[in-house]
Amino acid sequence: MSETLPAAVTAPLSRAQKAEILNLVRRAARAEILPRFRRLAPGEIDQKSGPQDLVTEADRAAEAMIARALQRRFPHALIVGEENVASNPGLVAKLAEAETGFTIDPVDGTWNFANGIAAFGVIISMTRYGIPVWGMLYDPLLDDVIEAEAGAPAEYRRGRAPARRLKVSGGGAIEDLGGFASLHLLPEAKRIAMATTFPRFQRLTSLRCACHEFRTFAQGGVDFVLAAGLTPWDHSAGAVIGARAGGVVRLLDGSDYRADRREGYLLAAADEATWNRLRDLWAFLLED
Structure with a gap:
């Protein structure tokens, strides 16, 4: 970020x-x-x-x-x-x-x-x-x-x-990763495609709470957080905390996160290589 x-x-x-x-x-x-x-x-x-x-x-x-x-x-x-x-x-x-x-x-x-x-x-x-x-x-x-x-x-x-x-995790290959993402926040047309990627991970779930998802990420308990439905009260603090804990925090299209953004997907990952792997896996989310 x-x-x-x-x-x-x-x-x-x-x-x-x-x-x-x-x-x-x-x-x-x-x-x-x-x-x-x-x-x-x-x-x-x-x-x-x-x-x-x-x-x-x-x-x-x-x-x-x-x-x-x-x-x-x-x-x-x-x-x-x-x-x-x-x-x-x-x-x-x-x-x-x-x-x-x-x-x-x-x-x-x-x-x-x-x-x-x-x-x-x-x-x-x-x-x-x-x-x-x-x-x-x-x-x-x-x-x-x-x-x-x-x-x-x-x-x-x-x-x-x-x-x-605090320090984020060491990241890794997709098959070794655990993290947070929420199907219900995605556009309906993207949910099936997104769900088919879930079995590739060691663990992928949602706490229904951005506060504790980003807390867990910053402490190295998970390797990534993917956030949709951007709102500054949910994601602004987590973005700066995740970055200062050593993570890579950007919008999925590669642009910097800003609190006034309401469109797009925020991806926080443990390191650059992990962020790129996740971006490539979920690039379809950016397609019209």
């Missing part, structure tokens, strides 16, 4: 600012997310595009809390939250022109959360003119975080223990 930025905008968040954002996310998790886990009433779960695309009161309340605090702390920043975009779809395109942008996925893995499955997280990223420069993948249940910024290593932190630097 390219980390070339316009002049004078490469400064990352300070250590104090990153700690402040993490504390904000923790407070939102304790106040709005965890008290509702496995306690949601039917009236607190709604559908967006369909029964597989859910939103809960936890999503709405946590996003509102995080967005308000970020806007107070960074008054000139563009705040792009998943739930806010539902009523303001033009916000995503504005990331390309925003010197400072923040994306928020307040409960990534909402389907899991709504069904009592303990695989969900909070995703926050910072962008400069649409380029991800910092990302956080937070697990509310374990209160741990994976974080990275442009020019620095990806790190895992929990409690007061020293931060641990």
Whole structure:
């Protein structure tokens, strides 16, 4: 992933600012997310595009809390939250022109959360003119975080223990790889062809949670992540974290990922050779 930025905008968040954002996310998790886990009433779960695309009161309340605090702390920043975009779809395109942008996925893995499955997280990223420069993948249940910024290593932190630097896997041949991809996010016309490639891998599955898929990739637990249905709140943080953990992160057509992109496929792989093998295998996804 390219980390070339316009002049004078490469400064990352300070250590104090990153700690402040993490504390904000923790407070939102304790106040709005965890008290509702496995306690949601039917009236607190709604559908967006369909029964597989859910939103809960936890999503709405946590996003509102995080967005308000970020806007107070960074008054000139563009705040792009998943739930806010539902009523303001033009916000995503504005990331390309925003010197400072923040994306928020307040409960990534909402389907899991709504069904009592303990695989969900909070995703926050910072962008400069649409380029991800910092990302956080937070697990509310374990209160741990994976974080990275442009020019620095990806790190895992929990409690007061020293931060641990992360490194992606060693990659390999297709038959030796494990990773994440989701059939249901692909265009219907591509799903059968995609499914026929699955038996070639050692393991290919989906967690229904970009937060934990990219966390697993950055820690070397899988060799790749293929993401479709691009949304900045799902993929911006994972893109910068995957790259800073040593991975190769690009769109399947070879172009650099940008947070304002909504079309295409994001492929994160352990190394250049593995990325190229996967690109060649799935090149049909780019065909009309």
